[in-house]
Amino acid sequence: MDFRSQSASLDALASLTADALVLVIAGATLPADLDKNVTALIKDAIKLGDFDLKAGQALSLARPSGLKAPRLVLVATGAATLKAARNGVSAALAQLKGRGAAHAALGFVGFDAALTESLVEQALLAASDASYVYRHTKPSAPAPGKLVKLSLVFAKEQAKAVKAGLTRGQAIANGVALARECANLPPNIATPSYLADQTKALVKSHGIKVEVLDQKAIEKLGMGSFLSVAKGSDVPPRFIVARYEGAAKTQAPLVLVGKGITFDSGGISLKPGAGMDEMKFDMGGAASVLGTLRAVAELKPKINLVVLIAACENMPSGRAVKPGDVVTSMSGQTIEILNTDAEGRLILCDALTYAERFKPAAVVDVATLTGACVIALGGVRSGMYASDDELAQALSAAGEAALDPCWRMPLDDEYEDGLKSNFADVANVAGREGGSITAAKFLQRFAGQYRWGHLDIAGTAWKGGGAKGGTGRPVGLLTHFVLSQVR
Numbered sequence: 001m002d003f004r005s006q007s008a009s010l011d012a013l014a015s016l017t018a019d020a021l022v023l024v025i026a027g028a029t030l031p032a033d034l035d036k037n038v039t040a041l042i043k044d045a046i047k048l049g050d051f052d053l054k055a056g057q058a059l060s061l062a063r064p065s066g067l068k069a070p071r072l073v074l075v076a077t078g079a080a081t082l083k084a085a086r087n088g089v090s091a092a093l094a095q096l097k098g099r100g101a102a103h104a105a106l107g108f109v110g111f112d113a114a115l116t117e118s119l120v121e122q123a124l125l126a127a128s129d130a131s132y133v134y135r136h137t138k139p140s141a142p143a144p145g146k147l148v149k150l151s152l153v154f155a156k157e158q159a160k161a162v163k164a165g166l167t168r169g170q171a172i173a174n175g176v177a178l179a180r181e182c183a184n185l186p187p188n189i190a191t192p193s194y195l196a197d198q199t200k201a202l203v204k205s206h207g208i209k210v211e212v213l214d215q216k217a218i219e220k221l222g223m224g225s226f227l228s229v230a231k232g233s234d235v236p237p238r239f240i241v242a243r244y245e246g247a248a249k250t251q252a253p254l255v256l257v258g259k260g261i262t263f264d265s266g267g268i269s270l271k272p273g274a275g276m277d278e279m280k281f282d283m284g285g286a287a288s289v290l291g292t293l294r295a296v297a298e299l300k301p302k303i304n305l306v307v308l309i310a311a312c313e314n315m316p317s318g319r320a321v322k323p324g325d326v327v328t329s330m331s332g333q334t335i336e337i338l339n340t341d342a343e344g345r346l347i348l349c350d351a352l353t354y355a356e357r358f359k360p361a362a363v364v365d366v367a368t369l370t371g372a373c374v375i376a377l378g379g380v381r382s383g384m385y386a387s388d389d390e391l392a393q394a395l396s397a398a399g400e401a402a403l404d405p406c407w408r409m410p411l412d413d414e415y416e417d418g419l420k421s422n423f424a425d426v427a428n429v430a431g432r433e434g435g436s437i438t439a440a441k442f443l444q445r446f447a448g449q450y451r452w453g454h455l456d457i458a459g460t461a462w463k464g465g466g467a468k469g470g471t472g473r474p475v476g477l478l479t480h481f482v483l484s485q486v487r
Contacts, residue, residue: 001131003124003170005162006105006151010034013067018151019101020071021064024088026080026110028053034109037066042074054078060095071101080111082118083403089126093147097130102146107153116158120165121172122403123152125476128173134184134469168299172402172479175295176472179287183462183470187263187280192238192311195260195286199242199293199309206244206297213239223350225329229343230312232267232320237312239351242290244297244305252361253304254485256293256478257351259344259367260286260311267314267340268322281470282344284461285366286311292478299479301486306358310347314340326424330354331446336424344369345439346428349446356449361485362391364453365443366474372435374459382406382474383456385440391451394484395477402476406455409437416441 008016013023013035023038030039030053041064045051051059055078064072075092077084085108096104108119127150135141154162182190182198202208215236218227223239230237240260243253261282265271271279286309293307321327325337327346330353335346344367355363373383382399384406386392392408399405415437418430426445430438440454460473 001127001147002149003127003166004149004151005159005166006153007156007159008107008153009155010109011036013038013107013153015068016105016153018069018103018105020073020096020104021067021069022073022092022096022104022106024075024077024085024092024106024108025053026077026084026108031110038072041065041072045074052076055084058091058095069105071099082115082122085111085115085119086122086126086403089123090130093127093130096147097145100146103149103151104147105151105153113158116154116161117165118401120152120162121169124166124169125173125176128177132177132180134181136181136185137189171295171298172476174298175291175475175479178294179291179472179475180470182287182290183281183284187313190280190283191235191262192260192313193236195262195283195290195309195311196238196240199240199290202242202294202297206294208293208297209243209245211241213241221330221354222328223330223354224327225335226310226312226347226350228321228325228327228337229261229267229314229346232317233313233315235313240307240309240311242293242307244293246300247302247304251304253306253358254482255306255308255355255358255360255363256289257348257355257363257365258286258289258307258309259283259348259365259369260309261314261344261347262311264314264341264343265316267320267343268316269339269341270316271341275464278462278464278468281462282368283311284368284457284470287470288366288457288461288473288475288478291472291475292482295475295479296482299483301483303482303486305482306355306360308351308355310351312347314343329446333426333445334424336421336427338427339429342429342439345442348443352443352446352452360450362451362453363447364395364455364478364481366455366457366478368458368461369456370436370439370458372432372439373456376409376436377407377459379459379463380405382460382477383436384408385411385454387411387444387447387452391453395453395455395481398481398484399474399477402480404474404476406474406477409440411437411440411444
């Protein structure tokens, strides 16, 4: 979709030329400076009982009197918040779905001008989300809607904020789209090598430096924990190292680590058959850090960013790791594998050890790690763990700014007691209670050399049911986090 800005005051909306004029309205009263023709149409609709200035109200009018645009779409949000605004935009675009409008002019009424930059970003993300259609392996998918151009209408004095919102929103939208597409592809296509190829594609288009390590190189590094997961599959693993260098080499980088299990059968601890197809989404962490890398590279902030992706399949076979096996991680710590379906932490722990070589300012790993996190937080917030309060606050603030929220979870030392083993330095699982926390405690053992954060996105990386598909989360959170760390 083509996104752009258009300068117009509230009292001149009737003169705008577009296939549809879309207004997202906050508050219980109309502002005095709103275009008189628009005001009259809204008041008439309210008088007739067709519309009201209450949250969730929407109305579409054809051939509205006094307007150049042949369609007028009204959506009331009630509250003048950023979240209400984004929901309003989504509702308004739903009114145009399947209609003949190719160009819509979108304006916000009753919102604080201080929100302009974020309003633009979220409007663009809502429109991008609404226009996304997966068709890579589905040629019968419906054609994209006719709406191909969205003009965001703001006053001249807001031009700087609008431009910044468009730039950031477009970059994040591109990153989200990349993450969604990678996650939605079937696992016979989105293999570890495919993820490596997608990362390599950013070399030419965005100036990223990429190194892809094959199995021999991974073995040479001593990543015995990572390789134990990959053993059962005929598809070879890949360890992907990508670098965006936007600051001086002396500046310590941020490191994002993504779990890239391109298909998770559970291994010998086989998952139930029902819903197993959704385990193609188990590389959602890898997809999200890859999408974030693209977004950051487009925005070109003065910061250094390293992205690490450990990618493999978790499959059962005669070669597969077994419950009771003991493996040696890159850190030298031995791990007793009590459940082969707790494989994400086994690949991440070696990636976290590898991250030490960059002497990072902070490391954040992102993983569809535990069903326990889904039970705890559902699909609204990602679970967030952090080794210090400053990092936790930065991640939380980034999530709120991006409307991609997370929730800090505890890391009390007592949670680690369940990971004790009689036969190794640590077991890869504890009991069922607090499963997301004990998984995080396992990872924390391998992240003691730097500031560390962990995002468990098992509940937010994809949706099931009729809306089945990747969400692209938490690209928004991660991008805002990286930008917040620019010094």
